[in-house]
Amino acid sequence: xxxxxxxxxxxxxxxxxxxxxxxxxxxxxxxxxxxxxxxxxxxxxxxxxxxxxxxxxxxxxxxxxxxxxxxxxxxxxxxxxxxxxxxxxxxxxxxxxxxxxxxxxxxxxxxxxxxxxxxxxxxxxxxxxxxxxxxxxxxxxxxxxxxxxxxxxxxxxxxxxxxxxxxxxxxxxxxxxxxxxxxxxxxxxxxxxxxxxxxxxxxxxxxxxxxxxxxxxxxxxxxxxxxxxxxxxxxxxxxxxxxxxxxxxxxxxxxxxxxxxxxxxxxxxxxxxxxxxxxxxxxxxxxxxxxxxxxxxxxxxxxxxxxxxxxxxxx
Amino acid sequence: xxxxxxxxxxxxxxxxxxxxxxxxxxxxxxxxxxxxxxxxxxxxxxxxxxxxxxxxxxxxxxxxxxxxxxxxxxxxxxxxxxxxxxxxxxxxxxxxxxxxxxxxxxxxxxxxxxxxxxxxxxxxxxxxxxxxxxxxxxxxxxxxxxxxxxxxxxxxxxxxxxxxxxxxxxxxxxxxxxxxxxxxxxxxxxxxxxxxxxxxxxxxxxxxxxxxxxxxxxxxxxxxxxxxxxxxxxxxxxxxxxxxxxxxxxxxxxxxxxxxxxxxxxxxxxxxxxxxxxxxxxxxxxxxxxxx
Numbered sequence: 001x002x003x004x005x006x007x008x009x010x011x012x013x014x015x016x017x018x019x020x021x022x023x024x025x026x027x028x029x030x031x032x033x034x035x036x037x038x039x040x041x042x043x044x045x046x047x048x049x050x051x052x053x054x055x056x057x058x059x060x061x062x063x064x065x066x067x068x069x070x071x072x073x074x075x076x077x078x079x080x081x082x083x084x085x086x087x088x089x090x091x092x093x094x095x096x097x098x099x100x101x102x103x104x105x106x107x108x109x110x111x112x113x114x115x116x117x118x119x120x121x122x123x124x125x126x127x128x129x130x131x132x133x134x135x136x137x138x139x140x141x142x143x144x145x146x147x148x149x150x151x152x153x154x155x156x157x158x159x160x161x162x163x164x165x166x167x168x169x170x171x172x173x174x175x176x177x178x179x180x181x182x183x184x185x186x187x188x189x190x191x192x193x194x195x196x197x198x199x200x201x202x203x204x205x206x207x208x209x210x211x212x213x214x215x216x217x218x219x220x221x222x223x224x225x226x227x228x229x230x231x232x233x234x235x236x237x238x239x240x241x242x243x244x245x246x247x248x249x250x251x252x253x254x255x256x257x258x259x260x261x262x263x264x265x266x267x268x269x270x271x272x273x274x275x276x277x278x279x280x281x282x283x284x285x286x287x288x289x290x291x292x293x294x295x296x297x298x299x300x301x302x303x304x305x306x307x308x309x310x311x312x313x314x315x
Numbered sequence: 316x317x318x319x320x321x322x323x324x325x326x327x328x329x330x331x332x333x334x335x336x337x338x339x340x341x342x343x344x345x346x347x348x349x350x351x352x353x354x355x356x357x358x359x360x361x362x363x364x365x366x367x368x369x370x371x372x373x374x375x376x377x378x379x380x381x382x383x384x385x386x387x388x389x390x391x392x393x394x395x396x397x398x399x400x401x402x403x404x405x406x407x408x409x410x411x412x413x414x415x416x417x418x419x420x421x422x423x424x425x426x427x428x429x430x431x432x433x434x435x436x437x438x439x440x441x442x443x444x445x446x447x448x449x450x451x452x453x454x455x456x457x458x459x460x461x462x463x464x465x466x467x468x469x470x471x472x473x474x475x476x477x478x479x480x481x482x483x484x485x486x487x488x489x490x491x492x493x494x495x496x497x498x499x500x501x502x503x504x505x506x507x508x509x510x511x512x513x514x515x516x517x518x519x520x521x522x523x524x525x526x527x528x529x530x531x532x533x534x535x536x537x538x539x540x541x542x543x544x545x546x547x548x549x550x551x552x553x554x555x556x557x558x559x560x561x562x563x564x565x566x567x568x569x570x571x572x573x574x575x576x577x578x579x580x581x582x583x584x585x586x587x588x589x590x591x592x593x594x595x596x597x598x599x600x601x602x603x604x605x606x607x
């Protein structure tokens with residue numbers, strides 16, 4: 001596959017019922033599995049629905065594999081598979097007939113759709129239940145049936161909206177394994193929208209965090225993992241903390257401070273921990289705790305949630 | 316993605332032409348519809364009248380058969396002449412059978428998809444809202460065509476074949492009227508049935524709503540006309556409008572002259588009924604509803 005971005009957001013704005021939901025998003029995403037993170041109401045599902053063509057952008061546009069969602073929506077939908085968040089099926093049909101219908105609607109000839117429907121049902125683990133009516137499936141089975149219908153036509157891009165919603169731990173593990181397996185085939189890009197950090201961390205190599213319809217942060221997890229970058233977390237008390245912080249920064253240290261007197265630092269070459277103690281002692285600042293840490297997705301997410309989004313972020 | 320391999324593989328084979336995909340929906344729906352024995356019996360009974368018409372036309376042209384049945388031709392020609400009224404009355408009856416068909420099949424066309432969030436699954440594919448509505452409408456259109464213009468035109472051409480080209484030339488209007496009147500009624504009934512199915516999720520209520528639109532509104536229209544001594548009330552009655560249009564197309568008089576209204580107003584009622592149904596469908600047939 002080429003290095004063409006999977007999704008490009010170009011000032012994408014969406015208003016629903018006159019209310020702005022997405023505020024001029026700009027991003028270029030090209031990961032194999034891209035996570036969309038954010039609290040409820042952040043605009044994750046609206047973004048997915050806009051990319052699917054369900055909502056008309058009120059400003060800007062987006063491109064999927066270089067195709068404009070405004071002018072080439074039909075071609076784009078031919079390349080995509082979509083697993084909705086809510087319960088979704090066609091009533092009165094067996095699992096395999098339901099998936100076959102979805103395959104045919106995507107453009108597969110009838111016989112090929114039937115063949116692939118059987119294969120998809122086996123792939124997701126519903127082989128034995130494929131002749132049962134979909135409405136008799138358990139919640140976990142319905143989630144898998146939704147995944148099967150999203151895969152049946154062999155899409156290039158798969159949208160999974162909260163795929164582990166309502167699943168018990170075993171079913172959740174199975175769903176995540178499937179997502180990883182799909183990702184690892186290298187034949188399809190996956191967009192995983194979730195508010196569960198662990199799901200995203202386990203499957204995704206790129207993460208876009210949304211907050212109040214804005215991009216709060218973007219993180220390339222794959223690069224983070226490769227860099228294996230560690231940082232120091234300090235907790236201080238007393239003394240002239242502002243002067244301490246300024247002195248530390250003057251050493252060329254990359255740092256961030258929060259309201260709870262916690263300081264996160266990345267030490268550059270040539271600066272050592274004892275330099276920090278020396279600066280603290282000079283300013284009567286007590287270092288109560290000092291830990292080596294790795295930025296987890298949770299840290300990245302929480303940091304993004306704490307930061308006010310200024311203007312329209314670009315990634 | 317073979318079963319034994321159990322891994323994901325993209326499909327890279329040929330695709331069906333996108334213009335033909337709306338026909339997938341009726342194909343799947345017919346399987347469900349024809350699974351019902353009651354519906355099959357109804358469909359067979361609906362063919363009784365066209366079959367009787369066929370026999371009647373045949374008898375009109377077969378003196379030996381008439382003699383065998385001890386029926387004088389003149390008496391038969393006086394009692395049941397094969398003319399515009401014969402075809403119009405046949406179509407009247409078949410049209411009401413169409414309505415019964417819509418009453419039985421219509422409510423289950425769109426409502427289950429809305430109830431189970433099926434629309435996002437269709438509309439996330441290269442399949443538009445128009446194709447969805449067209450596909451669902453085709454279920455009713457195909458079944459209703461089987462009851463109206465197809466048997467009607469078969470009888471018309473059978474009569475023309477037995478009478479000769481002269482009759483065909485002189486009565487071409489009947490053929491056109493059969494076709495146009497059938498399609499008008501089919502469009503009106505299927506659009507109204509679909510719109511109701513899109514807005515009313517519970518089948519019995521959807522059926523009652525359909526009865527209200529076609530019967531209760533007619534009663535209301537008549538009461539209004541009686542009270543105000545006018546015909547304006549019929550602007551609310553789709554069935555009366557269709558009766559008037561049918562009579563106009565066939566060039567015959569209405570059976571009940573009290574139901575007469577200007578033809579333009581009848582066409583207007585039908586057009587407004589269709590437009591309103593389309594508007595209701597366009598409001599409802601969406602992947603997700605936007606809550607304001």
